[in-house]
Amino acid sequence: MSMWASLNRSVFKKTSTFFLAAALGTFFFERSFELASVAIFESLNKGKLWNDIKHKYEH
Amino acid sequence: MAAAVGRICGARLLKNYGIVTPQVCQLSTGAQGWTRNRKIWLSTLGVVSGGVGALLFALEQSVQASGSEAHPPHQPWSHDGWFKSLDHASVRRGYEVYKQVCKACHSLQYIAFRNLVNVTHTEEEAKAEAADVMIKDGPDEEGNFFERPGKLSDYLPSPYPNENAARAANNGAYPPDLSLIVSGRKGGEDYIFALLTGYMEAPAGVVLREGQNYNPYFPGGAISMAQVLFDEAAEYSDGTVATASQLAKDVSTFLRWCSEPELDERRLMTIKSMGMFTLMAVVAYYFKRHKWSTMKSRKLAYKPVSKK
Numbered sequence: 001m002s003m004w005a006s007l008n009r010s011v012f013k014k015t016s017t018f019f020l021a022a023a024l025g026t027f028f029f030e031r032s033f034e035l036a037s038v039a040i041f042e043s044l045n046k047g048k049l050w051n052d053i054k055h056k057y058e059h
Numbered sequence: 060m061a062a063a064v065g066r067i068c069g070a071r072l073l074k075n076y077g078i079v080t081p082q083v084c085q086l087s088t089g090a091q092g093w094t095r096n097r098k099i100w101l102s103t104l105g106v107v108s109g110g111v112g113a114l115l116f117a118l119e120q121s122v123q124a125s126g127s128e129a130h131p132p133h134q135p136w137s138h139d140g141w142f143k144s145l146d147h148a149s150v151r152r153g154y155e156v157y158k159q160v161c162k163a164c165h166s167l168q169y170i171a172f173r174n175l176v177n178v179t180h181t182e183e184e185a186k187a188e189a190a191d192v193m194i195k196d197g198p199d200e201e202g203n204f205f206e207r208p209g210k211l212s213d214y215l216p217s218p219y220p221n222e223n224a225a226r227a228a229n230n231g232a233y234p235p236d237l238s239l240i241v242s243g244r245k246g247g248e249d250y251i252f253a254l255l256t257g258y259m260e261a262p263a264g265v266v267l268r269e270g271q272n273y274n275p276y277f278p279g280g281a282i283s284m285a286q287v288l289f290d291e292a293a294e295y296s297d298g299t300v301a302t303a304s305q306l307a308k309d310v311s312t313f314l315r316w317c318s319e320p321e322l323d324e325r326r327l328m329t330i331k332s333m334g335m336f337t338l339m340a341v342v343a344y345y346f347k348r349h350k351w352s353t354m355k356s357r358k359l360a361y362k363p364v365s366k367k
Binding site for chain 1: 137142143144145146147148151177178179180181184297323326327330331334335
C-alpha cells in the first residue's frame with residue numbers, strides 16, 4: 001500500500017484525526033513559513049537592522 | 060451605481076437556473092452572446108470611465124508642470140525597494156540631528172520615547188533620553204502644574220507651547236510638526252533632503268521679505284526657515300563625518316521612519332505575501348487541472364435513434 005493511501009485511511013477518513021492533522025499542519029507550516037520569511041528579510045537587509053547594530057549600544 | 064448594475068445584469072442575478080446550468084457555465088468557454096442593449100451599456104461604461112481616468116491623469120500632470128518650484132531629484136535611499144528595510148544606524152543619527160538642530164523650532168509630537176526602543180536606542184538609552192527633558196505634568200494635589208523628568212511613555216516635548224508662540228518666534232511662519240511631514244509632502248524624503256540642502260542666493264527679480272530665504276524646492280521659493288544644516292552643524296555619536304548632506308540624509312531617513320514606523324514590517328509582509336500567493340497559485344493551478352480533467356478527456360458519442 002502506498003504511503004498516501006495509508007495516510008488517507010488512517011488520518012483523513014476520520015473527522016477527529018482529520019481536524020487534528022489540519023491543526024498540527026497549520027501550526028508547523030506557520031512556524032516554518034514565518035521563520036523562512038524572516039530569515040530572507042534579515043539576510044536581504046543585513047547590517048541595516050536594529051539587531052545588527054544593537055551590540056554597539058548594549059553593555 | 061446599483062441601478063446601473065441592475066440595468067446591465069437585469070434580473071439574471073436573481074434567476075434560478077436549476078442545478079445543472081451554473082455548473083455547465085463554469086466549464087464552458089463559449090458564453091451566450093450579449094444582447095445589443097447590454098453591449099451598448101457596457102461599452103458606454105468603459106468609455107466613460109476610461110475618459111474620466113485620462114482626464115484626471117492629464118489634470119494632475121498639468122498641475123505638476125505648472126508650478127514654479129524645482130522638483131526634488133530622486134536619491135538612492137537604502138530603504139527604496141520592495142524588500143528593503145530602513146537603515147537603523149542612519150535613523151539613529153537622524154534622531155541626533157533632530158535633537159540637536161530641528162528641535163529648536165519643530166515639534167515631533169506623535170513620537171514617544173518608547174517608540175525609540177529597539178529601533179534606534181536600547182531601553183536604557185531611551186530612558187536616559189527621556190530623563191534628559193522636562194515634561195509638564197499635573198495638576199498635583201494642590202492643583203498646580205509642575206515639571207518632572209520625562210519617562211518612556213512621554214511624547215517628545217514641543218519647543219513652543221502653542222502655534223501662536225511658534226509664529227511669534229519665527230516671523231509669523233509656523234514650523235510644522237515633523238511627525239508626519241514625509242507623508243504630508245509630495246516627494247517624501249527626497250523633498251526633505253532637497254529642501255534642506257537646496258538653499259541658494261535668490262535669483263534677480265525675486266523679492267524676499269524680512270526673515271525669508273530663497274529655496275527653489277519650496278513652493279513659491281520664499282521660505283521662512285533659514286538654512287540650518289552646514290558641515291558639522293550636529294555631532295554624531297558613532298563618529299560618522301557630519302557633512303551637510305550626511306546630516307540631511309540621516310534626518311530625512313529619520314523623518315521617514317517617524318511617518319511610517321511600520322515600514323520594516325510592511326517590507327517583511329511583502330516577502331510573506333509573495334510566498335503565500337505563490338503557494339496559493341500552485342494550488343489554484345492544480346485545482347483547475349483537476350476539475351478540467353474530466354472535461355478534457357471526455358468523449359461524446361451520439362447514438363442515432365432509428366426510425367423503424
